[in-house]
Amino acid sequence: MSLPTLHDLRRPLGGTGLTVSPLGLGTVKLGRDQGVKYPSGFTIPDDDEARMLLAQARELGINLIDTAPAYGRSEERLGPLLRGQRDHWVIVSKVGEEFEDGRSRFDFSAAHTRFSVERSLKRLETDCIDLVLVHSDGNDLHILEHEEVYQTLEALKQEGKIRGFGLSGKTAAGGLKALERGDCAMVTYNLNEQAERPVIDYAAEHGKAILVKKALASGHVCLSPGVDPVRASFELLFAHPGVSSAIVGTINPLHLAHNVATVANVLRR
Template sequence: MSQPTLHDLHRPLGSTGLLVSPLGLGTVKLGRDQGVKYPNGFQIPDDRQARQLLQLTRDLGINLIDTAPAYGRSEERLGPLLRGQRQEWVIVSKVGEEFEAGQSRHDFSAAHTRFSVERSLQRLETDFIDLVLVHSDGNDLAILEHSDVYQTLEALKREGKIRAFGFSGKTVEGGLKALEQGDCAMITYNLNEQGEKPVIDYAARHGKAILVKKALASGHACLAPGIDPVRASFELLFAQPGVASAIVGTINPLHLAHNVATVAGVIRQN
């Protein structure tokens, strides 16, 4: 049987005008192995392995790639790895969180937001980033109401440096507020955590975009015997009309192919 792909299952990312695959590739593991919460240890892939993984990702019909300054060397590696392929990818990056010497720190000021986007453009070797999300520290409402990060992203969008912007937060209130003024919210939604569902519902009603992080509970989902946790996770997600895509951060080619086959099956069944 041939490997199913997602090439014909791309869908709108809210009202951004971008079309994305229902699965996106998260790239923490291309750049950072400290302070990450995965059940198993891993080695950062070398350039040859990373290139093969990205080629497989494309072949499987995934066009969405998720990175961030806080993902160690992820952005600066992706620049050269994606050289000559810019039109093939929808690139998501972040602002607000820096990861240095094993520690995270946050800065949501206008100056840092602009600096961060300019640096991401340079590292990714591109003139524009499709979607930039605010990497929240958990104080979602305070960031949105008392910092200049959203206004700065709006200005960068007008300047053509980013196509769309939004918020990767941790609370329902933050997600709703982020969608009122922005294009996209990235939320946690999986078999273990479904508290942010009101944000998905709001997005579906208002034509906004939802990306799901930790769709597979970062590899921690456990269910009754005989039930495939990956399939059950994606059935839960794609039953929600507001969800555009789920970001999965695997560097294992077999896991990637299995995830794609499962998502293709679930979406075709709906």
């Protein structure tokens, strides 16, 4: 019996003209094992393991990959790993957060935004990044209203260096503000946390893109006995027409196959 895949379940990424798999692969674990909030430790996979994981994701119909400068070596590893496959992937990266010496620092200036995108283009070995999101420090409205990052991303889009931009924020107010001018908001939405749901409602009404982070509450979802937490999580997400894709960061091939099968079953009901 063949495994369920997501090849025929692509959905529009808002108004960007791109279509994406309902499940995206998060790659923080390809580049960084410090300062991450997972219930159990892990070992960063070597190149062969990472290559096999990406090949498996592609075979299962995943075409969306999420990375960031703050994910340690993730971007610089993905460049060579995805060589020759650029047309098969929609790549999401970020600006604003740097992770060095075990801690994060933030810079939302025009100069740093431009530097960061140019560096990501080199690392990812591409001449255009599909979507670049502002990696918020939590002060969403301040960043959008008083920093230069958003207008710089707008300029980079006009220059053809990025296809779309938006915010990976922490608040509903920030997500709503981000969608007024931007293409996408990345929101936290899961069985434990639903405060950013108004952003998804707005996106559905205005044809904007929503990517969901922490869809499985970073592995912390707890339910009553006999309920599959992964299935319950994806049922919640995909009950909302505004959700473009859920980003799940896994380096476990069995988890990846299970997540894909679950999403395929939920969407084909």
